Amino acid sequence: MPLRVKFASLWLFLIVFGAIYAKLDTGLFDGKLPLQNPNYQTNGFDVTTGTFGTGTPIESMSGAHWLGTDAIARDTFARIVHGGWVSLIVVVVSAACGVIVGGLLGSLVGFVRGRVETVIMASVDVILAFPALVLLLALVSIFEVRNLFVISAVIGVLSIPAYTRVARANSLAISSREFVTAARAIGTKPSRILMREVIPNVMPTLLSYAMVAAAFVVVVEGSLSFLGLSVQLPTATWGNMINQARRDIKINVAQVLWPSLALSVTVLSLNQVGDFFQQRSAVRGSSL
Amino acid sequence: MGVSAMRRKGLHRAIAFLAAAGLIASACGGGGDSTSEPADSPAEETTSEPAEEPAAEEPAVEAGDEAEGDVDTEVVEDDTVQVSYGGSISVGLEAEVTGLRPWEDNCSSPCYNMMVAVYDKLVEQDVTGAYAPYLAESFSSNDDYTVWTVTLRSGVTFHNGVALTAQSIVDMFPIQQAGAASAGVVASSGLTSVEATGDLEVTYTLSAPKAIFPSYLARAPLGMVFEAGAAAADPDGFSMAPVGTGPFVIESRDLDNKTVFVRNADYWGSDPDGNQLPYLDSISFLPIPDEGTRLDALLSGTVDAMQTLRQGTIRDARDARDGGAAIELLESQGNNVGGGMFNMAIAPFDDLRVRQGLISLNSQEQVIEALGGTGISLPGTQWFSADSPWWSQKVAEAWPKFNFDAGVEKLNEYINDAARSDGKAVGESIDVELSCPPDPTLIAAMQVLQQTLEATELVNVTMTNYDQQTHINNALGMDNGFQGVHSMHCWRWSSEDDPTAGILAFLSEPTNFPNWTGEYADEAKALAAESGATDDFATRKALFEEIMMIIVDQLPIWYSGHTATAIGTSPAVHGLNGWHVPSGDLGIGFPSAEGRWSEVFISG
Numbered sequence: 039m040p041l042r043v044k045f046a047s048l049w050l051f052l053i054v055f056g057a058i059y060a061k062l063d064t065g066l067f068d069g070k071l072p073l074q075n076p077n078y079q080t081n082g083f084d085v086t087t088g089t090f091g092t093g094t095p096i097e098s099m100s101g102a103h104w105l106g107t108d109a110i111a112r113d114t115f116a117r118i119v120h121g122g123w124v125s126l127i128v129v130v131v132s133a134a135c136g137v138i139v140g141g142l143l144g145s146l147v148g149f150v151r152g153r154v155e156t157v158i159m160a161s162v163d164v165i166l167a168f169p170a171l172v173l174l175l176a177l178v179s180i181f182e183v184r185n186l187f188v189i190s191a192v193i194g195v196l197s198i199p200a201y202t203r204v205a206r207a208n209s210l211a212i213s214s215r216e217f218v219t220a221a222r223a224i225g226t227k228p229s230r231i232l233m234r235e236v237i238p239n240v241m242p243t244l245l246s247y248a249m250v251a252a253a254f255v256v257v258v259e260g261s262l263s264f265l266g267l268s269v270q271l272p273t274a275t276w277g278n279m280i281n282q283a284r285r286d287i288k289i290n291v292a293q294v295l296w297p298s299l300a301l302s303v304t305v306l307s308l309n310q311v312g313d314f315f316q317q318r319s320a321v322r323g324s325s326l
Numbered sequence: 327m328g329v330s331a332m333r334r335k336g337l338h339r340a341i342a343f344l345a346a347a348g349l350i351a352s353a354c355g356g357g358g359d360s361t362s363e364p365a366d367s368p369a370e371e372t373t374s375e376p377a378e379e380p381a382a383e384e385p386a387v388e389a390g391d392e393a394e395g396d397v398d399t400e401v402v403e404d405d406t407v408q409v410s411y412g413g414s415i416s417v418g419l420e421a422e423v424t425g426l427r428p429w430e431d432n433c434s435s436p437c438y439n440m441m442v443a444v445y446d447k448l449v450e451q452d453v454t455g456a457y458a459p460y461l462a463e464s465f466s467s468n469d470d471y472t473v474w475t476v477t478l479r480s481g482v483t484f485h486n487g488v489a490l491t492a493q494s495i496v497d498m499f500p501i502q503q504a505g506a507a508s509a510g511v512v513a514s515s516g517l518t519s520v521e522a523t524g525d526l527e528v529t530y531t532l533s534a535p536k537a538i539f540p541s542y543l544a545r546a547p548l549g550m551v552f553e554a555g556a557a558a559a560d561p562d563g564f565s566m567a568p569v570g571t572g573p574f575v576i577e578s579r580d581l582d583n584k585t586v587f588v589r590n591a592d593y594w595g596s597d598p599d600g601n602q603l604p605y606l607d608s609i610s611f612l613p614i615p616d617e618g619t620r621l622d623a624l625l626s627g628t629v630d631a632m633q634t635l636r637q638g639t640i641r642d643a644r645d646a647r648d649g650g651a652a653i654e655l656l657e658s659q660g661n662n663v664g665g666g667m668f669n670m671a672i673a674p675f676d677d678l679r680v681r682q683g684l685i686s687l688n689s690q691e692q693v694i695e696a697l698g699g700t701g702i703s704l705p706g707t708q709w710f711s712a713d714s715p716w717w718s719q720k721v722a723e724a725w726p727k728f729n730f731d732a733g734v735e736k737l738n739e740y741i742n743d744a745a746r747s748d749g750k751a752v753g754e755s756i757d758v759e760l761s762c763p764p765d766p767t768l769i770a771a772m773q774v775l776q777q778t779l780e781a782t783e784l785v786n787v788t789m790t791n792y793d794q795q796t797h798i799n800n801a802l803g804m805d806n807g808f809q810g811v812h813s814m815h816c817w818r819w820s821s822e823d824d825p826t827a828g829i830l831a832f833l834s835e836p837t838n839f840p841n842w843t844g845e846y847a848d849e850a851k852a853l854a855a856e857s858g859a860t861d862d863f864a865t866r867k868a869l870f871e872e873i874m875m876i877i878v879d880q881l882p883i884w885y886s887g888h889t890a891t892a893i894g895t896s897p898a899v900h901g902l903n904g905w906h907v908p909s910g911d912l913g914i915g916f917p918s919a920e921g922r923w924s925e926v927f928i929s930g
Contacts (some may be wrong), residue, residue, distance in 0.1 A: 082777045083689065083730060095695060109770045110696050133640050180791075266764035271789045285698060286643045287618060287764045 043314045046307035053304055056123035062263040064120075066267045074103075074113040077272045081111040096290045108279070109286055114293060117274035118300050124268070126188045127305065128259045133248040135194030136201035141244045144196070144205025145237045149228070151212045159206065162199040170196065174258065180268050185268050189262065191225045193255055201322045204247050242319040249312030253305045260301050276301045341401040352406060398713055399657045401453050401915035404904040410602065413928040414608040415899060416919070418632035422582050422613035425565040427557070428550035429498075429505030435891070436922040438546065439609050443587045444485075445550040445570035446595075448476060448495075449543040451822075453912035455715060456494040457540040460907060461490075461551055463526075465543070471535040471859065476543070478526040479908075482594045492522035497554035501561075507741045508547035514827055515542045537861040541824035571922035573604035586610045595924055598910040605901070605927035618642070624894050625651050630928075631902070632897040633919035637699030637768055639641050640892045644702075656916045657892045657901050661820040662899060663706035664697070665885035666762075667801075671746035671809040674756045679740040681881040684758070684785075684814065686724050686733030687778050694887040696770040706885030708830070708874045709820035716825060717869055721874040726881070730778075739783045757786050761800065762816035764791035771886060772816075821881060822917040825870055826858040850876045889917035901926040 039047075063071040078094020093111035097103055105114040108118075146205040147155040177192045178184060212218060213236060221231045263277025263324040273280065283293035344407040423440050425431030433441060446461040459465060465476045482490040499520040502508040523529045523733040532539060543549040551567040573595060574587030588608045595603040614620040614630060617639045623633045625646055634640060640657065647653050668675035668684070675681060697703065706726035710717040726732075737756065744752055760775060762768040772789050779785040792800065799897050801817070803810035820828060833851040850873045857869040877883065893902060893916050905913045905925040915924060 077773075079774060079775070079777050082692065082774065083781060085781045089690065109698070109766075110773055151477070156911065164468065179871070266769070266791050271791075273768060282769060283767045284618070285638050285770075288645065305559070 039314070043310050044080075046310035049307045050311065052123060053122045054126060057120040057126045060120045061123050062114075073119060074116040076116040079108065079110045079112055081194065087246050096286050096293060097170065098290065098292065104291055108293055114296055116291055117279055118276070118296055120274040121276045121279060121297065121300065122304075124186060124189075124260055125301075126258050126264075126275065127186055128193055128254050129252040131190035132197040132255045133252060134193045135296065136197040136251065137244055137248055138228065140201025141205045141237070141240060142199040144202040144207075145209040145240045147201045148206040148209025148240075149232050149236050152278060157205075158202070162202050165196075165199045168180075168202070171258065173263065174262065175265075179260060184218075184268065184270055186273075189259065189268050197251065200251065201244065201247070205240050205244055211237055212236050212239045220236055221286075237268060242315075246312060246315035246319045249308055251312075253308035253312065256301065256305055256308065348802065380913075398657065398659050399903065399915075400913055402904055403912065404900050404902075407900050407929045409597070409605060409901070409927050410929065411605050411927070412607050414610065415606060415630035415926065415928065416584075416610040416612055416628075417625050417737045418612050418614040419456055420613075420617070420620065420633060421615055423611075426568040426576075426579075427505070427507075427561070427565050428546040428552055429508040429557075430561070431565065432507045433546040435633065435920055436611075437920075439633060439923075440585060440605050441546055441550060441568075442572065442920070443574040443609060443611075443923050444538070444568050444572040444576055445546075446553060447544055447546075447549040448551060448570050449540045449549055450477075450907050451544060451838045452907050452909075453914060456912060458543055458907040458909055458911065460544075462543070462599075463908075464543035465540055467539070471537045471861070472532045473537065474530040474532070475523070476530065477524075478528065479594055480526055482571050483592055484556075484571055485590060486553055486556060487568045488553055489573055490551070490591065492526055492528045494554060495551065496520050496522045497558075498552065501557055502548060502553060505547070508816045509857050511542065511545075511547040514830065515539060515547070515548065517542075526923065535859040538826050538858050539825070540628060545823065551788060574606075574609060575580050575610070576728060581717050582613060584612050585777045593924070595908065599886045604924040606923070609923055609926075615784040617882050621646070621894070624653055624896070627896065630899050631893060631919070631921070633696045633891070633893050635891045635919055636767065636890060637694075637887075637890050638696055638700045640702050641698055641891065641892055643894050653894050654897055654899075655892050655894050657702075657890060658915065658917050658919070659704060659711045659713055660891055660918055661710050661716075661822055661825075662918065663709065663711070663819050664703075664816075664887060664888040664889060665706060665819065665883060666814060666816045667812075667883045668814055668881075669801075669810050669812050670882055672813065674740060674746065677740055677747050678745075678880065679736045680756060682726065683733045683736035683740065684735065684779065685881050685884045687782065688775060688884050688886075688926070689728040689778060690886055691728075692774050693771045693776075696774045697767045697886065699887050701892065702890045703887030705820075706888050708877075709825060710870075711888045711908055716865070716870050718867075718871040718874060721871060721878060723857075724875060724878045725885075726878075730782075734782050734784065737782060741784055755784050755786050757788070758789055759788045759813040760816075761790040761812060763794045763797050768816055817883070818889070819885070822914075826854055826866075829854040829870075830858070855913060889918075891917070893919050893921050898928050898930055899926060900929055 059071065060073060060076075063069060063073050069075060080091045081095065082091055083089075084091055091111070093107060093110050095107060095111045097107040097111070099106050103113050103115065105118065106113055107118065142159060147158045154301035174192065174196055177196070178189065181188045189223050218231060218235050221235055259268055259275070260280075263275040264281045266278070266281065268275055270275060279297035280294055280301075283297070359416045417439065419431045419436035419439060420433075421436045423437040425430070426441060426444065428441065428445060431437070448460060448462040449457045449465065450460040452458045461482065462476045463479045465474060467474045476495075477489060478492060478495070484490060488494070503512050516536055517530060518533050519531045521531070522528045530539065552564075556569045557564045565881060568576055571594070573590055573593045575590045577586040577588045579585045586608060587610075589604055590604060593603055597603060606729050614623055614629075614632070615633060617636050620632045620634065621639055621643055625631045629886055634643070640655070643653065643655055647655060668681050670676050684781055693704060694700055704712060706717060707722040740746055741754065741756065746752070748756060750756070758779065760772055762772050769791065776789060779787050797816070799814050800812045801810045802808070830851065833854055853873050857866045860866060895902060902916060902921050905922045907913050
């Protein structure tokens with residue numbers, strides 16, 4: 039495994055670990071783990087003391103706040119770690135939708151062909167013909183309450199057509215391979231061939247595609263957040279952190295830089311790991 | 327369409343316009359303001375001379391001047407540099423001006439910057455805030471303020487060569503009666519007819535006494551003079567090729583890019599020394615919506631001037647200037663004040679205890695800090711900034727200050743009331759939808775409010791951000807009898823215009839205006855109507871104070887800070903501060919980041 043892929047994997051592991059840790063902190067452990075509350079304004083009113091906190095907005099890096107604070111004196115490091123959770127969930131849901139629904143659909147039409155293929159692929163082409171972000175904005179704006187479930191579901195549904203295309207292309211190729219012809223020749227039922235021969239061989243390609251598609255999904259979610267159309271405030275996402283920090287960019291560029299870096303490095307890492315797996319699955323496919 | 331239906335439509339337009347004009351926009355956005363409503367200050371006297379704003383010896387006037395935290399740039403004569411003719415400047419505006427028709431296109435701060443280049447107003451405000459003749463040579467009224475006579479300057483021509491006469495003003499009136507921006511203003515002014523009673527004498531007849539009528543002649547819808555013949559011939563084309571009597575003539579207009587005006591060689595105006603205006607050969611306006619980019623454009627010399635209505639930008643501009651950047655800032659702390667409103671037509675905001683509780687939990691200093699306005703924007707307590715002659719110490723002291731315990735107590739009273747209006751069980755938290763346009767500064771301020779409200783454990787806050795038009799429509803409630811679908815809603819209040827019209831609109835009947843219900847309305851509305859029927863400063867100030875005290879009692883709205891605005895310029899640009907009305911007195915300056923360009927010149 040090349041060094042760059044090792045670094046990329048390490049980064050992705052940290053993001054995933056951080057996101058799960060953050061979720062456990064706010065959920066199971068009720069804020070008792072050593073991570074600051076991402077929504078707590080350190081200069082806000084403290085009910086216990088009856089006074090306002092002494093935190094400073096747009097603070098630089100310090101021991102108390104490793105990456106400084108944002109415009110309302112919240113800990114930036116905690117918000118970046120928590121922001122990873124939104125990206126993680128959206129990626130997982132979109133990949134799940136894509137691989138399961140898109141993968142099955144593409145494998146089926148690539149194997150069965152005929153009118154079913156014509157109808158389904160025409161529908162997929164129509165959906166893909168719309169600019170993805172525009173369609174996404176239109177769908178998201180329908181929902182009055184935009185929580186993580188809604189955002190993930192919408193992005194997940196819109197991921198299906200692309201996965202369907204990839205799965206169909208692979209299914210077409212696999213369906214004409216010798217082992218599929220042999221299975222047909224010995225009278226194996228088509229459904230069994232699909233489940234035993236086609237889908238298992240489509241999956242490696244589809245999973246490696248999912249890694250690359252995940253990078254795109256992270257960017258899409260970031261764009262929605264930046265536009266204020268992703269999960270609602272005060273939930274931290276990298277996109278809304280960039281949006282909120284841009285006002286103070288002349289005072290403290292780091293507050294824009296940190297979430298931007300988190301987003302960029304994650305996208306880069308997903309691409310690196312995705313490319314690596316794609317190469318691996320291509321090699322494996324050619325040896326079938 | 328029947329007459330009543332047309333009137334209703336005009337009223338709806340006026341409401342929409344007023345609502346839009348009052349909104350946050352931008353930092354609040356953006357806001358701008360500007361208003362459909364008549365301008366400022368005390369009413370005119372029945373003479374041809376500018377009405378005296380409050381007399382200098384009146385202590386009430388001085389109260390505002392002495393208030394703490396004055397952050398304005400003083401309006402003074404800019405006589406340090408010799409004026410010179412020639413040259414061109416470019417001005418960065420916060421938004422493109424969609425149309426340049428005073429009767430049709432709602433005008434906010436960027437729009438006024440552009441419109442005053444091409445149109446003259448009949449009346450302007452001088453440095454005291456009083457109304458002074460501008461394109462009008464004089465104005466006066468009868469004893470009961472129902473008939474106003476305006477005498478125009480002689481020898482003035484429009485940019486297309488047509489002479490300005492009384493008939494020009496008369497011909498404008500039918501267009502103004504039907505215009506999207508002016509129809510509501512015509513209605514609210516009570517203007518029933520405009521007649522030419524001489525070559526240059528125009529008589530305005532009102533349906534009711536209106537001592538503040540000249541203020542209507544100082545704003546775009548009724549006050550900006552356009553060539554009615556050209557407007558009637560091609561109303562749509564007029565938006566791109568306006569014809570006025572102003573100091574500059576339009577040369578080219580490329581929407582969303584650049585609008586260029588060149589010197590009007592036949593302009594009637596002159597400076598106090600008798601030099602013909604304007605000084606500049608041309609002026610260009612460039613819409614640069616992004617605040618940071620607009621400031622950078624000034625710092626890099628891409629533009630020679632820029633306007634802003636955002637505290638954060640003023641802060642950055644101050645930092646740049648203090649760091650050695652060669653720019654100058656003309657700052658103004660306007661009457662316009664940010665904050666929001668409660669929809670008193672719905673529970674639980676129909677209950678005074680809830681409003682009292684929520685406002686007691688509004689820490690203005692923290693909200694202003696989140697808005698980026700610390701040291702720039704002063705906390706609001708009323709519709710007037712501390713610099714306004716209408717400002718009241720009594721109201722400032724009476725406005726509820728942040729008090730967590732008091733807020734909790736009031737909310738508890740409501741929550742534990744078996745007859746609570748929201749139908750929830752005793753002890754259940756109240757639900758609040760806090761909504762602002764999706765501006766980063768507003769979002770930050772919302773989250774400050776949210777944390778404090780939720781710290782009580784008595785309030786469930788849902789934050790929503792809709793685009794500005796949706797935000798306005800939610801409050802407007804065109805589909806539900808003007809009740810609106812909002813609850814705790816970011817908004818802006820007041821302007822530099824005369825307070826009466828704005829207050830009257832604010833206090834309209836619940837079925838006509840979305841946000842305001844309650845027993846206070848009738849009493850306050852009567853006071854507002856009374857304020858429009860007298861030109862006595864002390865009387866009016868007392869009436870406004872009484873209205874503001876009713877607002878303090880009923881708390882339909884809350885405040886954050888006053889809107890600081892600024893025009894930044896290159897040091898070579900002069901004349902924005904210290905322009906004059908024709909009498910030779912100083913003009914009002916640059917409120918709401920609205921510049922006047924006829925006396926601007928370039929040094930060196």
